[in-house]
Amino acid sequence: MRLLKQISYTFLFAAAVIATGCSVKTNMGSNNYTVSPNPLEVKGDSILITMNATVPAKSFNPKANVLFHPYLKTEKGDVQLKTITLGGEKVTENVDIKIDSKTGGKITYTEKIPYNPDLKRATLYPGFSVKVKGNYVVLPAVKGQTFADKVLAEGTITTALLVKSSEVATLDNTPYVASESSQSVNIYFPLDVDRFNINFKSGKEISNKKQLELLKKALKSNKNWTVKGLAINGYASPEGELERNSNLSQGRANSTFSYLKKELKKLGFTEVNDQNLSMGSTLAEDWEGLAKLVEASDLSDKNGIVAIIRNSSIADLEKESLIRRDYAKSWEKLKQNMLPKLRRSELIVKGQTPIKSDEQLLAYVQLDSLTDIELSHLAVITTDNAKKEAAYNAFVAKYPNDWRGYNGLAVLAINKGEYSNASTHLNKANELSPENATVLANLGVVAKNTGDVKRAEDYYKQAEAKGADMSYNKGIIAIKKGDYATAQKLFNQAGKKDFNYALAQLLNGDASGAKITIDNISQENMTWDLYYLRAIAGSRMSNVETVTTNLTRAIQLNADVRRMAKEDVEFIKYFGNPAFDGSIR
CATH class of the missing domain: 2.60.40 (Immunoglobulin-like)
Structure with a gap:
């Protein structure tokens, strides 16, 4: 030899x-x-x-x-x-x-x-x-x-050329959980009254009946929506004693809670019967609300009034006295036009839209009736590439201003090697969501696989700055550059002990480590190239049995390995060896 x-x-x-x-x-x-x-x-x-x-x-x-x-x-x-x-x-x-x-x-x-x-x-x-x-x-x-x-x-x-262009093309990480939302309105109370009155009005702007109708309309707009909780923020106008106002706020919250439960039950929200349904509430004198109303008014002395309200060194009771004394005429207008708007409870109905099970999604035909997260999840769980594409196309049609659908189509195109199509979809996604880490990372994958490594590195750097983990993709570039130590380190950071990681170990001088990595890959995930790489590791370790056993298995999965091994100088010391020749015959 x-x-x-x-x-x-x-x-x-x-x-x-x-x-x-x-x-x-x-x-x-x-x-x-x-x-x-x-x-x-x-x-x-x-x-x-x-x-x-x-x-x-x-x-x-x-x-x-x-x-x-x-x-x-x-x-x-x-x-x-x-x-x-x-x-x-x-x-x-x-x-x-x-x-x-x-x-x-x-x-x-x-x-x-x-x-x-x-x-x-x-x-x-x-x-x-x-x-x-x-x-x-x-x-x-x-x-x-x-x-x-x-x-x-x-x-x-030429072993380094075996590196796989298996860059991770990423989808958005929106979790598949029930979508939570809330609906809210304000209802109002007369001065010193803590009982809710559906018929209470004050001027043109305040009408409890209209407010409740708005809430009911919003709740009925989504038939699948379920109530999960109520929050009531009870407020009192800031005139009067603090203890009295606190009691008023609490009373208004309790009264509103009881009434609202009855109305929700009438609307068909049977979950309000659940004993665990409770009220979350906050109580406050709304000085800041008053300040905002004064600022928006045409009172000639509003700046002086606001200065008193927002002066933290003045006690609340003293603020009222100062305004009454120094701005008596304006105080009367405050009582008539502004303070009634502060005597209120903010009703917040919290709930969620239930999600479909995986089985329901996979059997679903009318994709246009699915929500955004349901379409995204369907595209992930189905193994049918045509259905994946149909799900993302339905997403784009229903939510044309949401980047996630275009990004999903781009990932499908990347996986098929259709980089021009992927670029088109990603450019649209980037337009809708600039500086998005997921989109930037995928633009890097496209750039790398179309030969622009420098641009790919730039995209990866931008994606990392936005929180993306680009270790694995950067590891592939490191192998391409011949920097095997860095590649091994990056793959290790990514936590993927796959073919490329084993290749980096081998190229970095650790044939034994490469073999151990492949040994730990489950049998169902073993492919011809993993067997071939383990044969190369065996050759570098001078273990003829590892060479021949793995070449035989690789050839069973890919007949082209026979020709590859005959020409591969990784095995040059075995050329003419009967055991080697027999394994590739």
């Missing part, structure tokens, strides 16, 4: 070139060469080749000017790599590396080239030329061997 690890190579060659009476002899026979990595390896989108050589003492002619021109041999022809020049101490021309003929020296060569599939089975060869009379002459043979026979590295590991 050739070149299984980073093997040191010793080239034995010498050249004698005679021109115009001048002999230049170069003997590099004892030089030790290493190639790293060996085999070559794709990292990111490139192959980085590093060669190191030690030139022993007294092995390099002081007058030699040598051109090193390595190349890769592929089925479609040779790929010439970067050249460097080496010169002895008596060479007067500029060279890349000077070699002392007495003490020797060190040579370091690096070259980075973009990867393409032709390089998968490429072989790395050296090439040397010596400069004679201004021209480099290729050294074709040494001791009966051609330099073309000197293989430096064979094949290219």
Whole structure:
């Protein structure tokens, strides 16, 4: 087997070139060469080749000017790599590396080239030329061997290219729970009265009967709505003693609660019979309400009155006295036109619209009658992609100004690889809900899968700033960039121990950890590529049984694995091994 690890190579060659009476002899026979990595390896989108050589003492002619021109041999022809020049101490021309003929020296060569599939089975060869009379002459043979026979590295590991573009395209996280809402109105009371009177009126604006009719109309508008609680905020106008006003507020709240329960029962809300239905209430003298009414009035001295009302250093009883004394004429207007509006109870009926069970949703035909959260949930729970799309289309038709429907259609398009359609839907969602973390994250997924990695990273950064977890998606980009340590860290943060996580572990030098990750994946979730990756881990661990067992299973699930394994230099040390050959036969 050739070149299984980073093997040191010793080239034995010498050249004698005679021109115009001048002999230049170069003997590099004892030089030790290493190639790293060996085999070559794709990292990111490139192959980085590093060669190191030690030139022993007294092995390099002081007058030699040598051109090193390595190349890769592929089925479609040779790929010439970067050249460097080496010169002895008596060479007067500029060279890349000077070699002392007495003490020797060190040579370091690096070259980075973009990867393409032709390089998968490429072989790395050296090439040397010596400069004679201004021209480099290729050294074709040494001791009966051609330099073309000197293989430096064979094949290219392409395991990093197995990374899955399984970015997480996210839906909105609105929970599927009953939608809670409330309806409220104000009802009013005469001065010093705490009993509710449906017929009470005061001027054109105050009518308890009209207020209750408005509440009933609102409650009857949704037949599925159920009452879950009542809240009554009882207020008193701020004139008079605090204790009296507190008692009035409490009495008004209790009276209103009793009346409202009866009316709700008449409307068919039988849940009001539940003994657990209770009243939540707050009690207050409404000084702030008075201040707002005064501000909105045309009283000439309203600024002075408001200043007294909002002065926290003045006690409430003193505020009333000051206004009566300093603004007597306006006080009479307050009593007639404003204070009655403050003697009220705010009725709040709390309830919810029940949600359908998963079974009911899956059997539902009239999608246009479902609510927004029901349509979203149906799209999530159904395994029928056509029904998913129908649910989101119904969502968009019913709620055209809600970003969630367009985002849902975009996720479906992303999962089908239809990135143009996904982009159209996401642009609409972004228009309706700018700076939305979910939409930004999905725009990043589209950008990455259409080749714009930089833009994808920008979207991910924006989404993270809005609270989204982009660890997994960023981990995929890290693998694409060849930053395997960061990729492993990001996948770990995301909490997804899947194929990509195991791949990151393997590429980061932890073949054993990659195997353990795959071992812990449930049998029903094992796919051909997981078996194949575990075979590669086995090869790196020199465990032939792990290699053969997993290749056999991978081939059972995907016949193309047979060809892949034959060409994959991850298994080069097993080429010709009967157990390996038998597993892929």
